[in-house]
Amino acid sequence: MNITVVGTGYVGLVTGTCLAETGNDVICIDIDADKIARMKKGEVPIYEPHLDIIFERNINAGRLNFSTSLQDGLDHGEIIFLALPTPEDEDGSADLKYVLGVAQDIGKRITEYKIIVDKSTVPVGTSEKVEAAISQHTSVEFDVVSNPEFLREGFAVDDFLKPERIVIGSSSERAIEKMKKLYNPYVRSGNPIIIMDEKSAELTKYASNAFLATKITFMNEIANYCEKVGADVDKVRIGMGTDSRIGKRFLFPGIGYGGSCFPKDVKALHKSGADLDYDFKILNAVIDVNSKQKLALIPKIKRYFNNDLHGKSIAIWGLAFKPETDDIREAPSLEIINTLLKYNCNISVYDPEAMPNVKQKLGDKISYAESMYDALKNAETLIICTEWSVFRTPDFKKVKDLMKGQSIFDGRNLYDIKDIEKEGFDYISIGR
Numbered sequence: 001m002n003i004t005v006v007g008t009g010y011v012g013l014v015t016g017t018c019l020a021e022t023g024n025d026v027i028c029i030d031i032d033a034d035k036i037a038r039m040k041k042g043e044v045p046i047y048e049p050h051l052d053i054i055f056e057r058n059i060n061a062g063r064l065n066f067s068t069s070l071q072d073g074l075d076h077g078e079i080i081f082l083a084l085p086t087p088e089d090e091d092g093s094a095d096l097k098y099v100l101g102v103a104q105d106i107g108k109r110i111t112e113y114k115i116i117v118d119k120s121t122v123p124v125g126t127s128e129k130v131e132a133a134i135s136q137h138t139s140v141e142f143d144v145v146s147n148p149e150f151l152r153e154g155f156a157v158d159d160f161l162k163p164e165r166i167v168i169g170s171s172s173e174r175a176i177e178k179m180k181k182l183y184n185p186y187v188r189s190g191n192p193i194i195i196m197d198e199k200s201a202e203l204t205k206y207a208s209n210a211f212l213a214t215k216i217t218f219m220n221e222i223a224n225y226c227e228k229v230g231a232d233v234d235k236v237r238i239g240m241g242t243d244s245r246i247g248k249r250f251l252f253p254g255i256g257y258g259g260s261c262f263p264k265d266v267k268a269l270h271k272s273g274a275d276l277d278y279d280f281k282i283l284n285a286v287i288d289v290n291s292k293q294k295l296a297l298i299p300k301i302k303r304y305f306n307n308d309l310h311g312k313s314i315a316i317w318g319l320a321f322k323p324e325t326d327d328i329r330e331a332p333s334l335e336i337i338n339t340l341l342k343y344n345c346n347i348s349v350y351d352p353e354a355m356p357n358v359k360q361k362l363g364d365k366i367s368y369a370e371s372m373y374d375a376l377k378n379a380e381t382l383i384i385c386t387e388w389s390v391f392r393t394p395d396f397k398k399v400k401d402l403m404k405g406q407s408i409f410d411g412r413n414l415y416d417i418k419d420i421e422k423e424g425f426d427y428i429s430i431g432r
């Protein structure tokens with residue numbers, strides 16, 4: 001099929017590339033001319049495992065093309081995916097200006113039947129708004145479909161090619177049939193394509209993200225309580241997770257959830273409720289607990305240094321909001337660094353992928369090490385913010401020799417307490 005994807009951020013790029021992989025002829029549109037020029041040269045603008053391989057393969061096969069012109073997109077695609085940003089507005093709601101702006105432009109240019117698919121995460125009722133924005137300018141026939149995306153950064157290619165489920169929200173049989181045909185190659189494993197109305201599809205996405213954020217937050221509260229009563233959250237996690245009704249995944253406590261989606265989506269769902277006089281009490285608590293959890297290590301570090309952090313040399317391992325990505329949006333590491341900078345700490349950081357993004361934000365307020373060991377030179381303490389695999393089995397003797405101090409504050413519970421204490425470290429983690 002001829003497919004157009006408007007917006008080549010994380011979702012647009014993965015959607016376009018993976019749809020080309022199953023033989024579709026795809027054009028990706030973005031207003032960022034620099035990004036389009038780089039992609040035309042074969043450069044993948046984000047770090048995402050395995051994406052580069054299929055990106056290159058499909059460009060070479062001529063199935064993946066790029067343009068800055070929406071007109072090119074409308075001339076090409078029978079299905080037009082909108083993978084546009086829906087960032088947090090000042091009041092916490094999702095800002096729909098990109099989605100509705102492009103919908104208006106489509107309305108001005110459309111000359112024949114198209115299926116407009118919303119892949120962005122949007123509040124309930126957006127598909128009606130998209131329909132109205134297009135209809136305002138045209139009487140040409142079109143259908144709007146809500147098709148939320150559930151991929152995770154770091155696993156995006158796998159999540160797209162082998163999805164656990166595909167949700168399609170539409171009231172048009174014609175559009176549903178076409179979408180089923182497009183997605184059939186991805187659900188050979190037997191995982192379902194779930195058809196529903198537009199509003200339910202829109203809410204399925206917010207409800208899924210909010211539920212996962214709540215699950216993590218619940219475990220963070222259990223971890224905080226473990227510290228008060230002397231229980232070990234890792235044992236509690238395993239004890240709970242083996243109950244299949246609870247499940248093992250997304251029970252890992254730490255220094256809070258970050259990323260481009262959980263924080264903004266939880267707030268947007270909360271705000272959508274508030275707009276209708278519905279107080280989402282549980283989401284209010286999730287937002288509040290998570291913002292405190294991001295700084296959960298700070299009081300522990302202060303206590304360890306007798307309340308005097310002034311001018312301390314601190315090493316940080318991990319900056320990305322999670323491993324296998326260079327994304328630092330809402331990363332707990334940034335809040336920790338900004339707090340430590342208030343105490344004039346000298347901070348040396350290492351992250352396998354995210355340092356260029358942090359450098360753009362923080363410049364020379366901190367120093368960027370060549371390797372994980374380089375970051376440790378003369379450090380009075382080490383803080384771990386992201387659970388990259390490379391941090392899991394370090395050479396502890398080397399770590400000890402390089403550091404001036406002997407404490408490790410681990411926001412991701414990477415090490416066995418007994419093992420690391422045997423190595424001679426003072427080890428402080430979360431909920432243990």
Ligand SMILES: NC(=O)C1=CN([C@@H]2O[C@H](COP(=O)(O)OP(=O)(O)OC[C@H]3O[C@@H](n4cnc5c(N)ncnc54)[C@H](O)[C@@H]3O)[C@@H](O)[C@H]2O)C=CC1
Nearest residue numbers: 007008009010011012030031032083084085086120121149
């Ligand atoms: N990042 C993720 O892992 C996931 C994101 N989502 C949702 O997907 C949507 C997109 O997210 P990301 O891909 O992360 O966004 P992003 O912010 O990384 O990228 C959006 C892209 O859209 C482009 N753009 C903006 N206005 C445009 C216009 N008028 N015409 C053409 N291009 C335009 C930007 O230049 C940028 O390249 C959001 O609603 C997000 O919540 C859903 C699932 C996963």
Ligand SMILES: O=C(O)[C@H]1O[C@H](OP(=O)(O)OP(=O)(O)OC[C@H]2O[C@@H](n3ccc(=O)[nH]c3=O)[C@H](O)[C@@H]2O)[C@H](O)[C@@H](O)[C@@H]1O
Nearest residue numbers: 149150151152153216250251252254257258259261321322
């Ligand atoms: O809508 C989105 O953008 C996406 O948001 C999340 O994906 P992502 O943000 O890429 O990352 P996750 O793996 O979900 O992690 C989110 C945050 O939760 C934290 N987390 C995750 C799991 C856990 O057990 N504990 C925990 O603290 C991570 O460290 C990270 O900061 C969802 O998992 C995807 O299904 C969804 O499509």
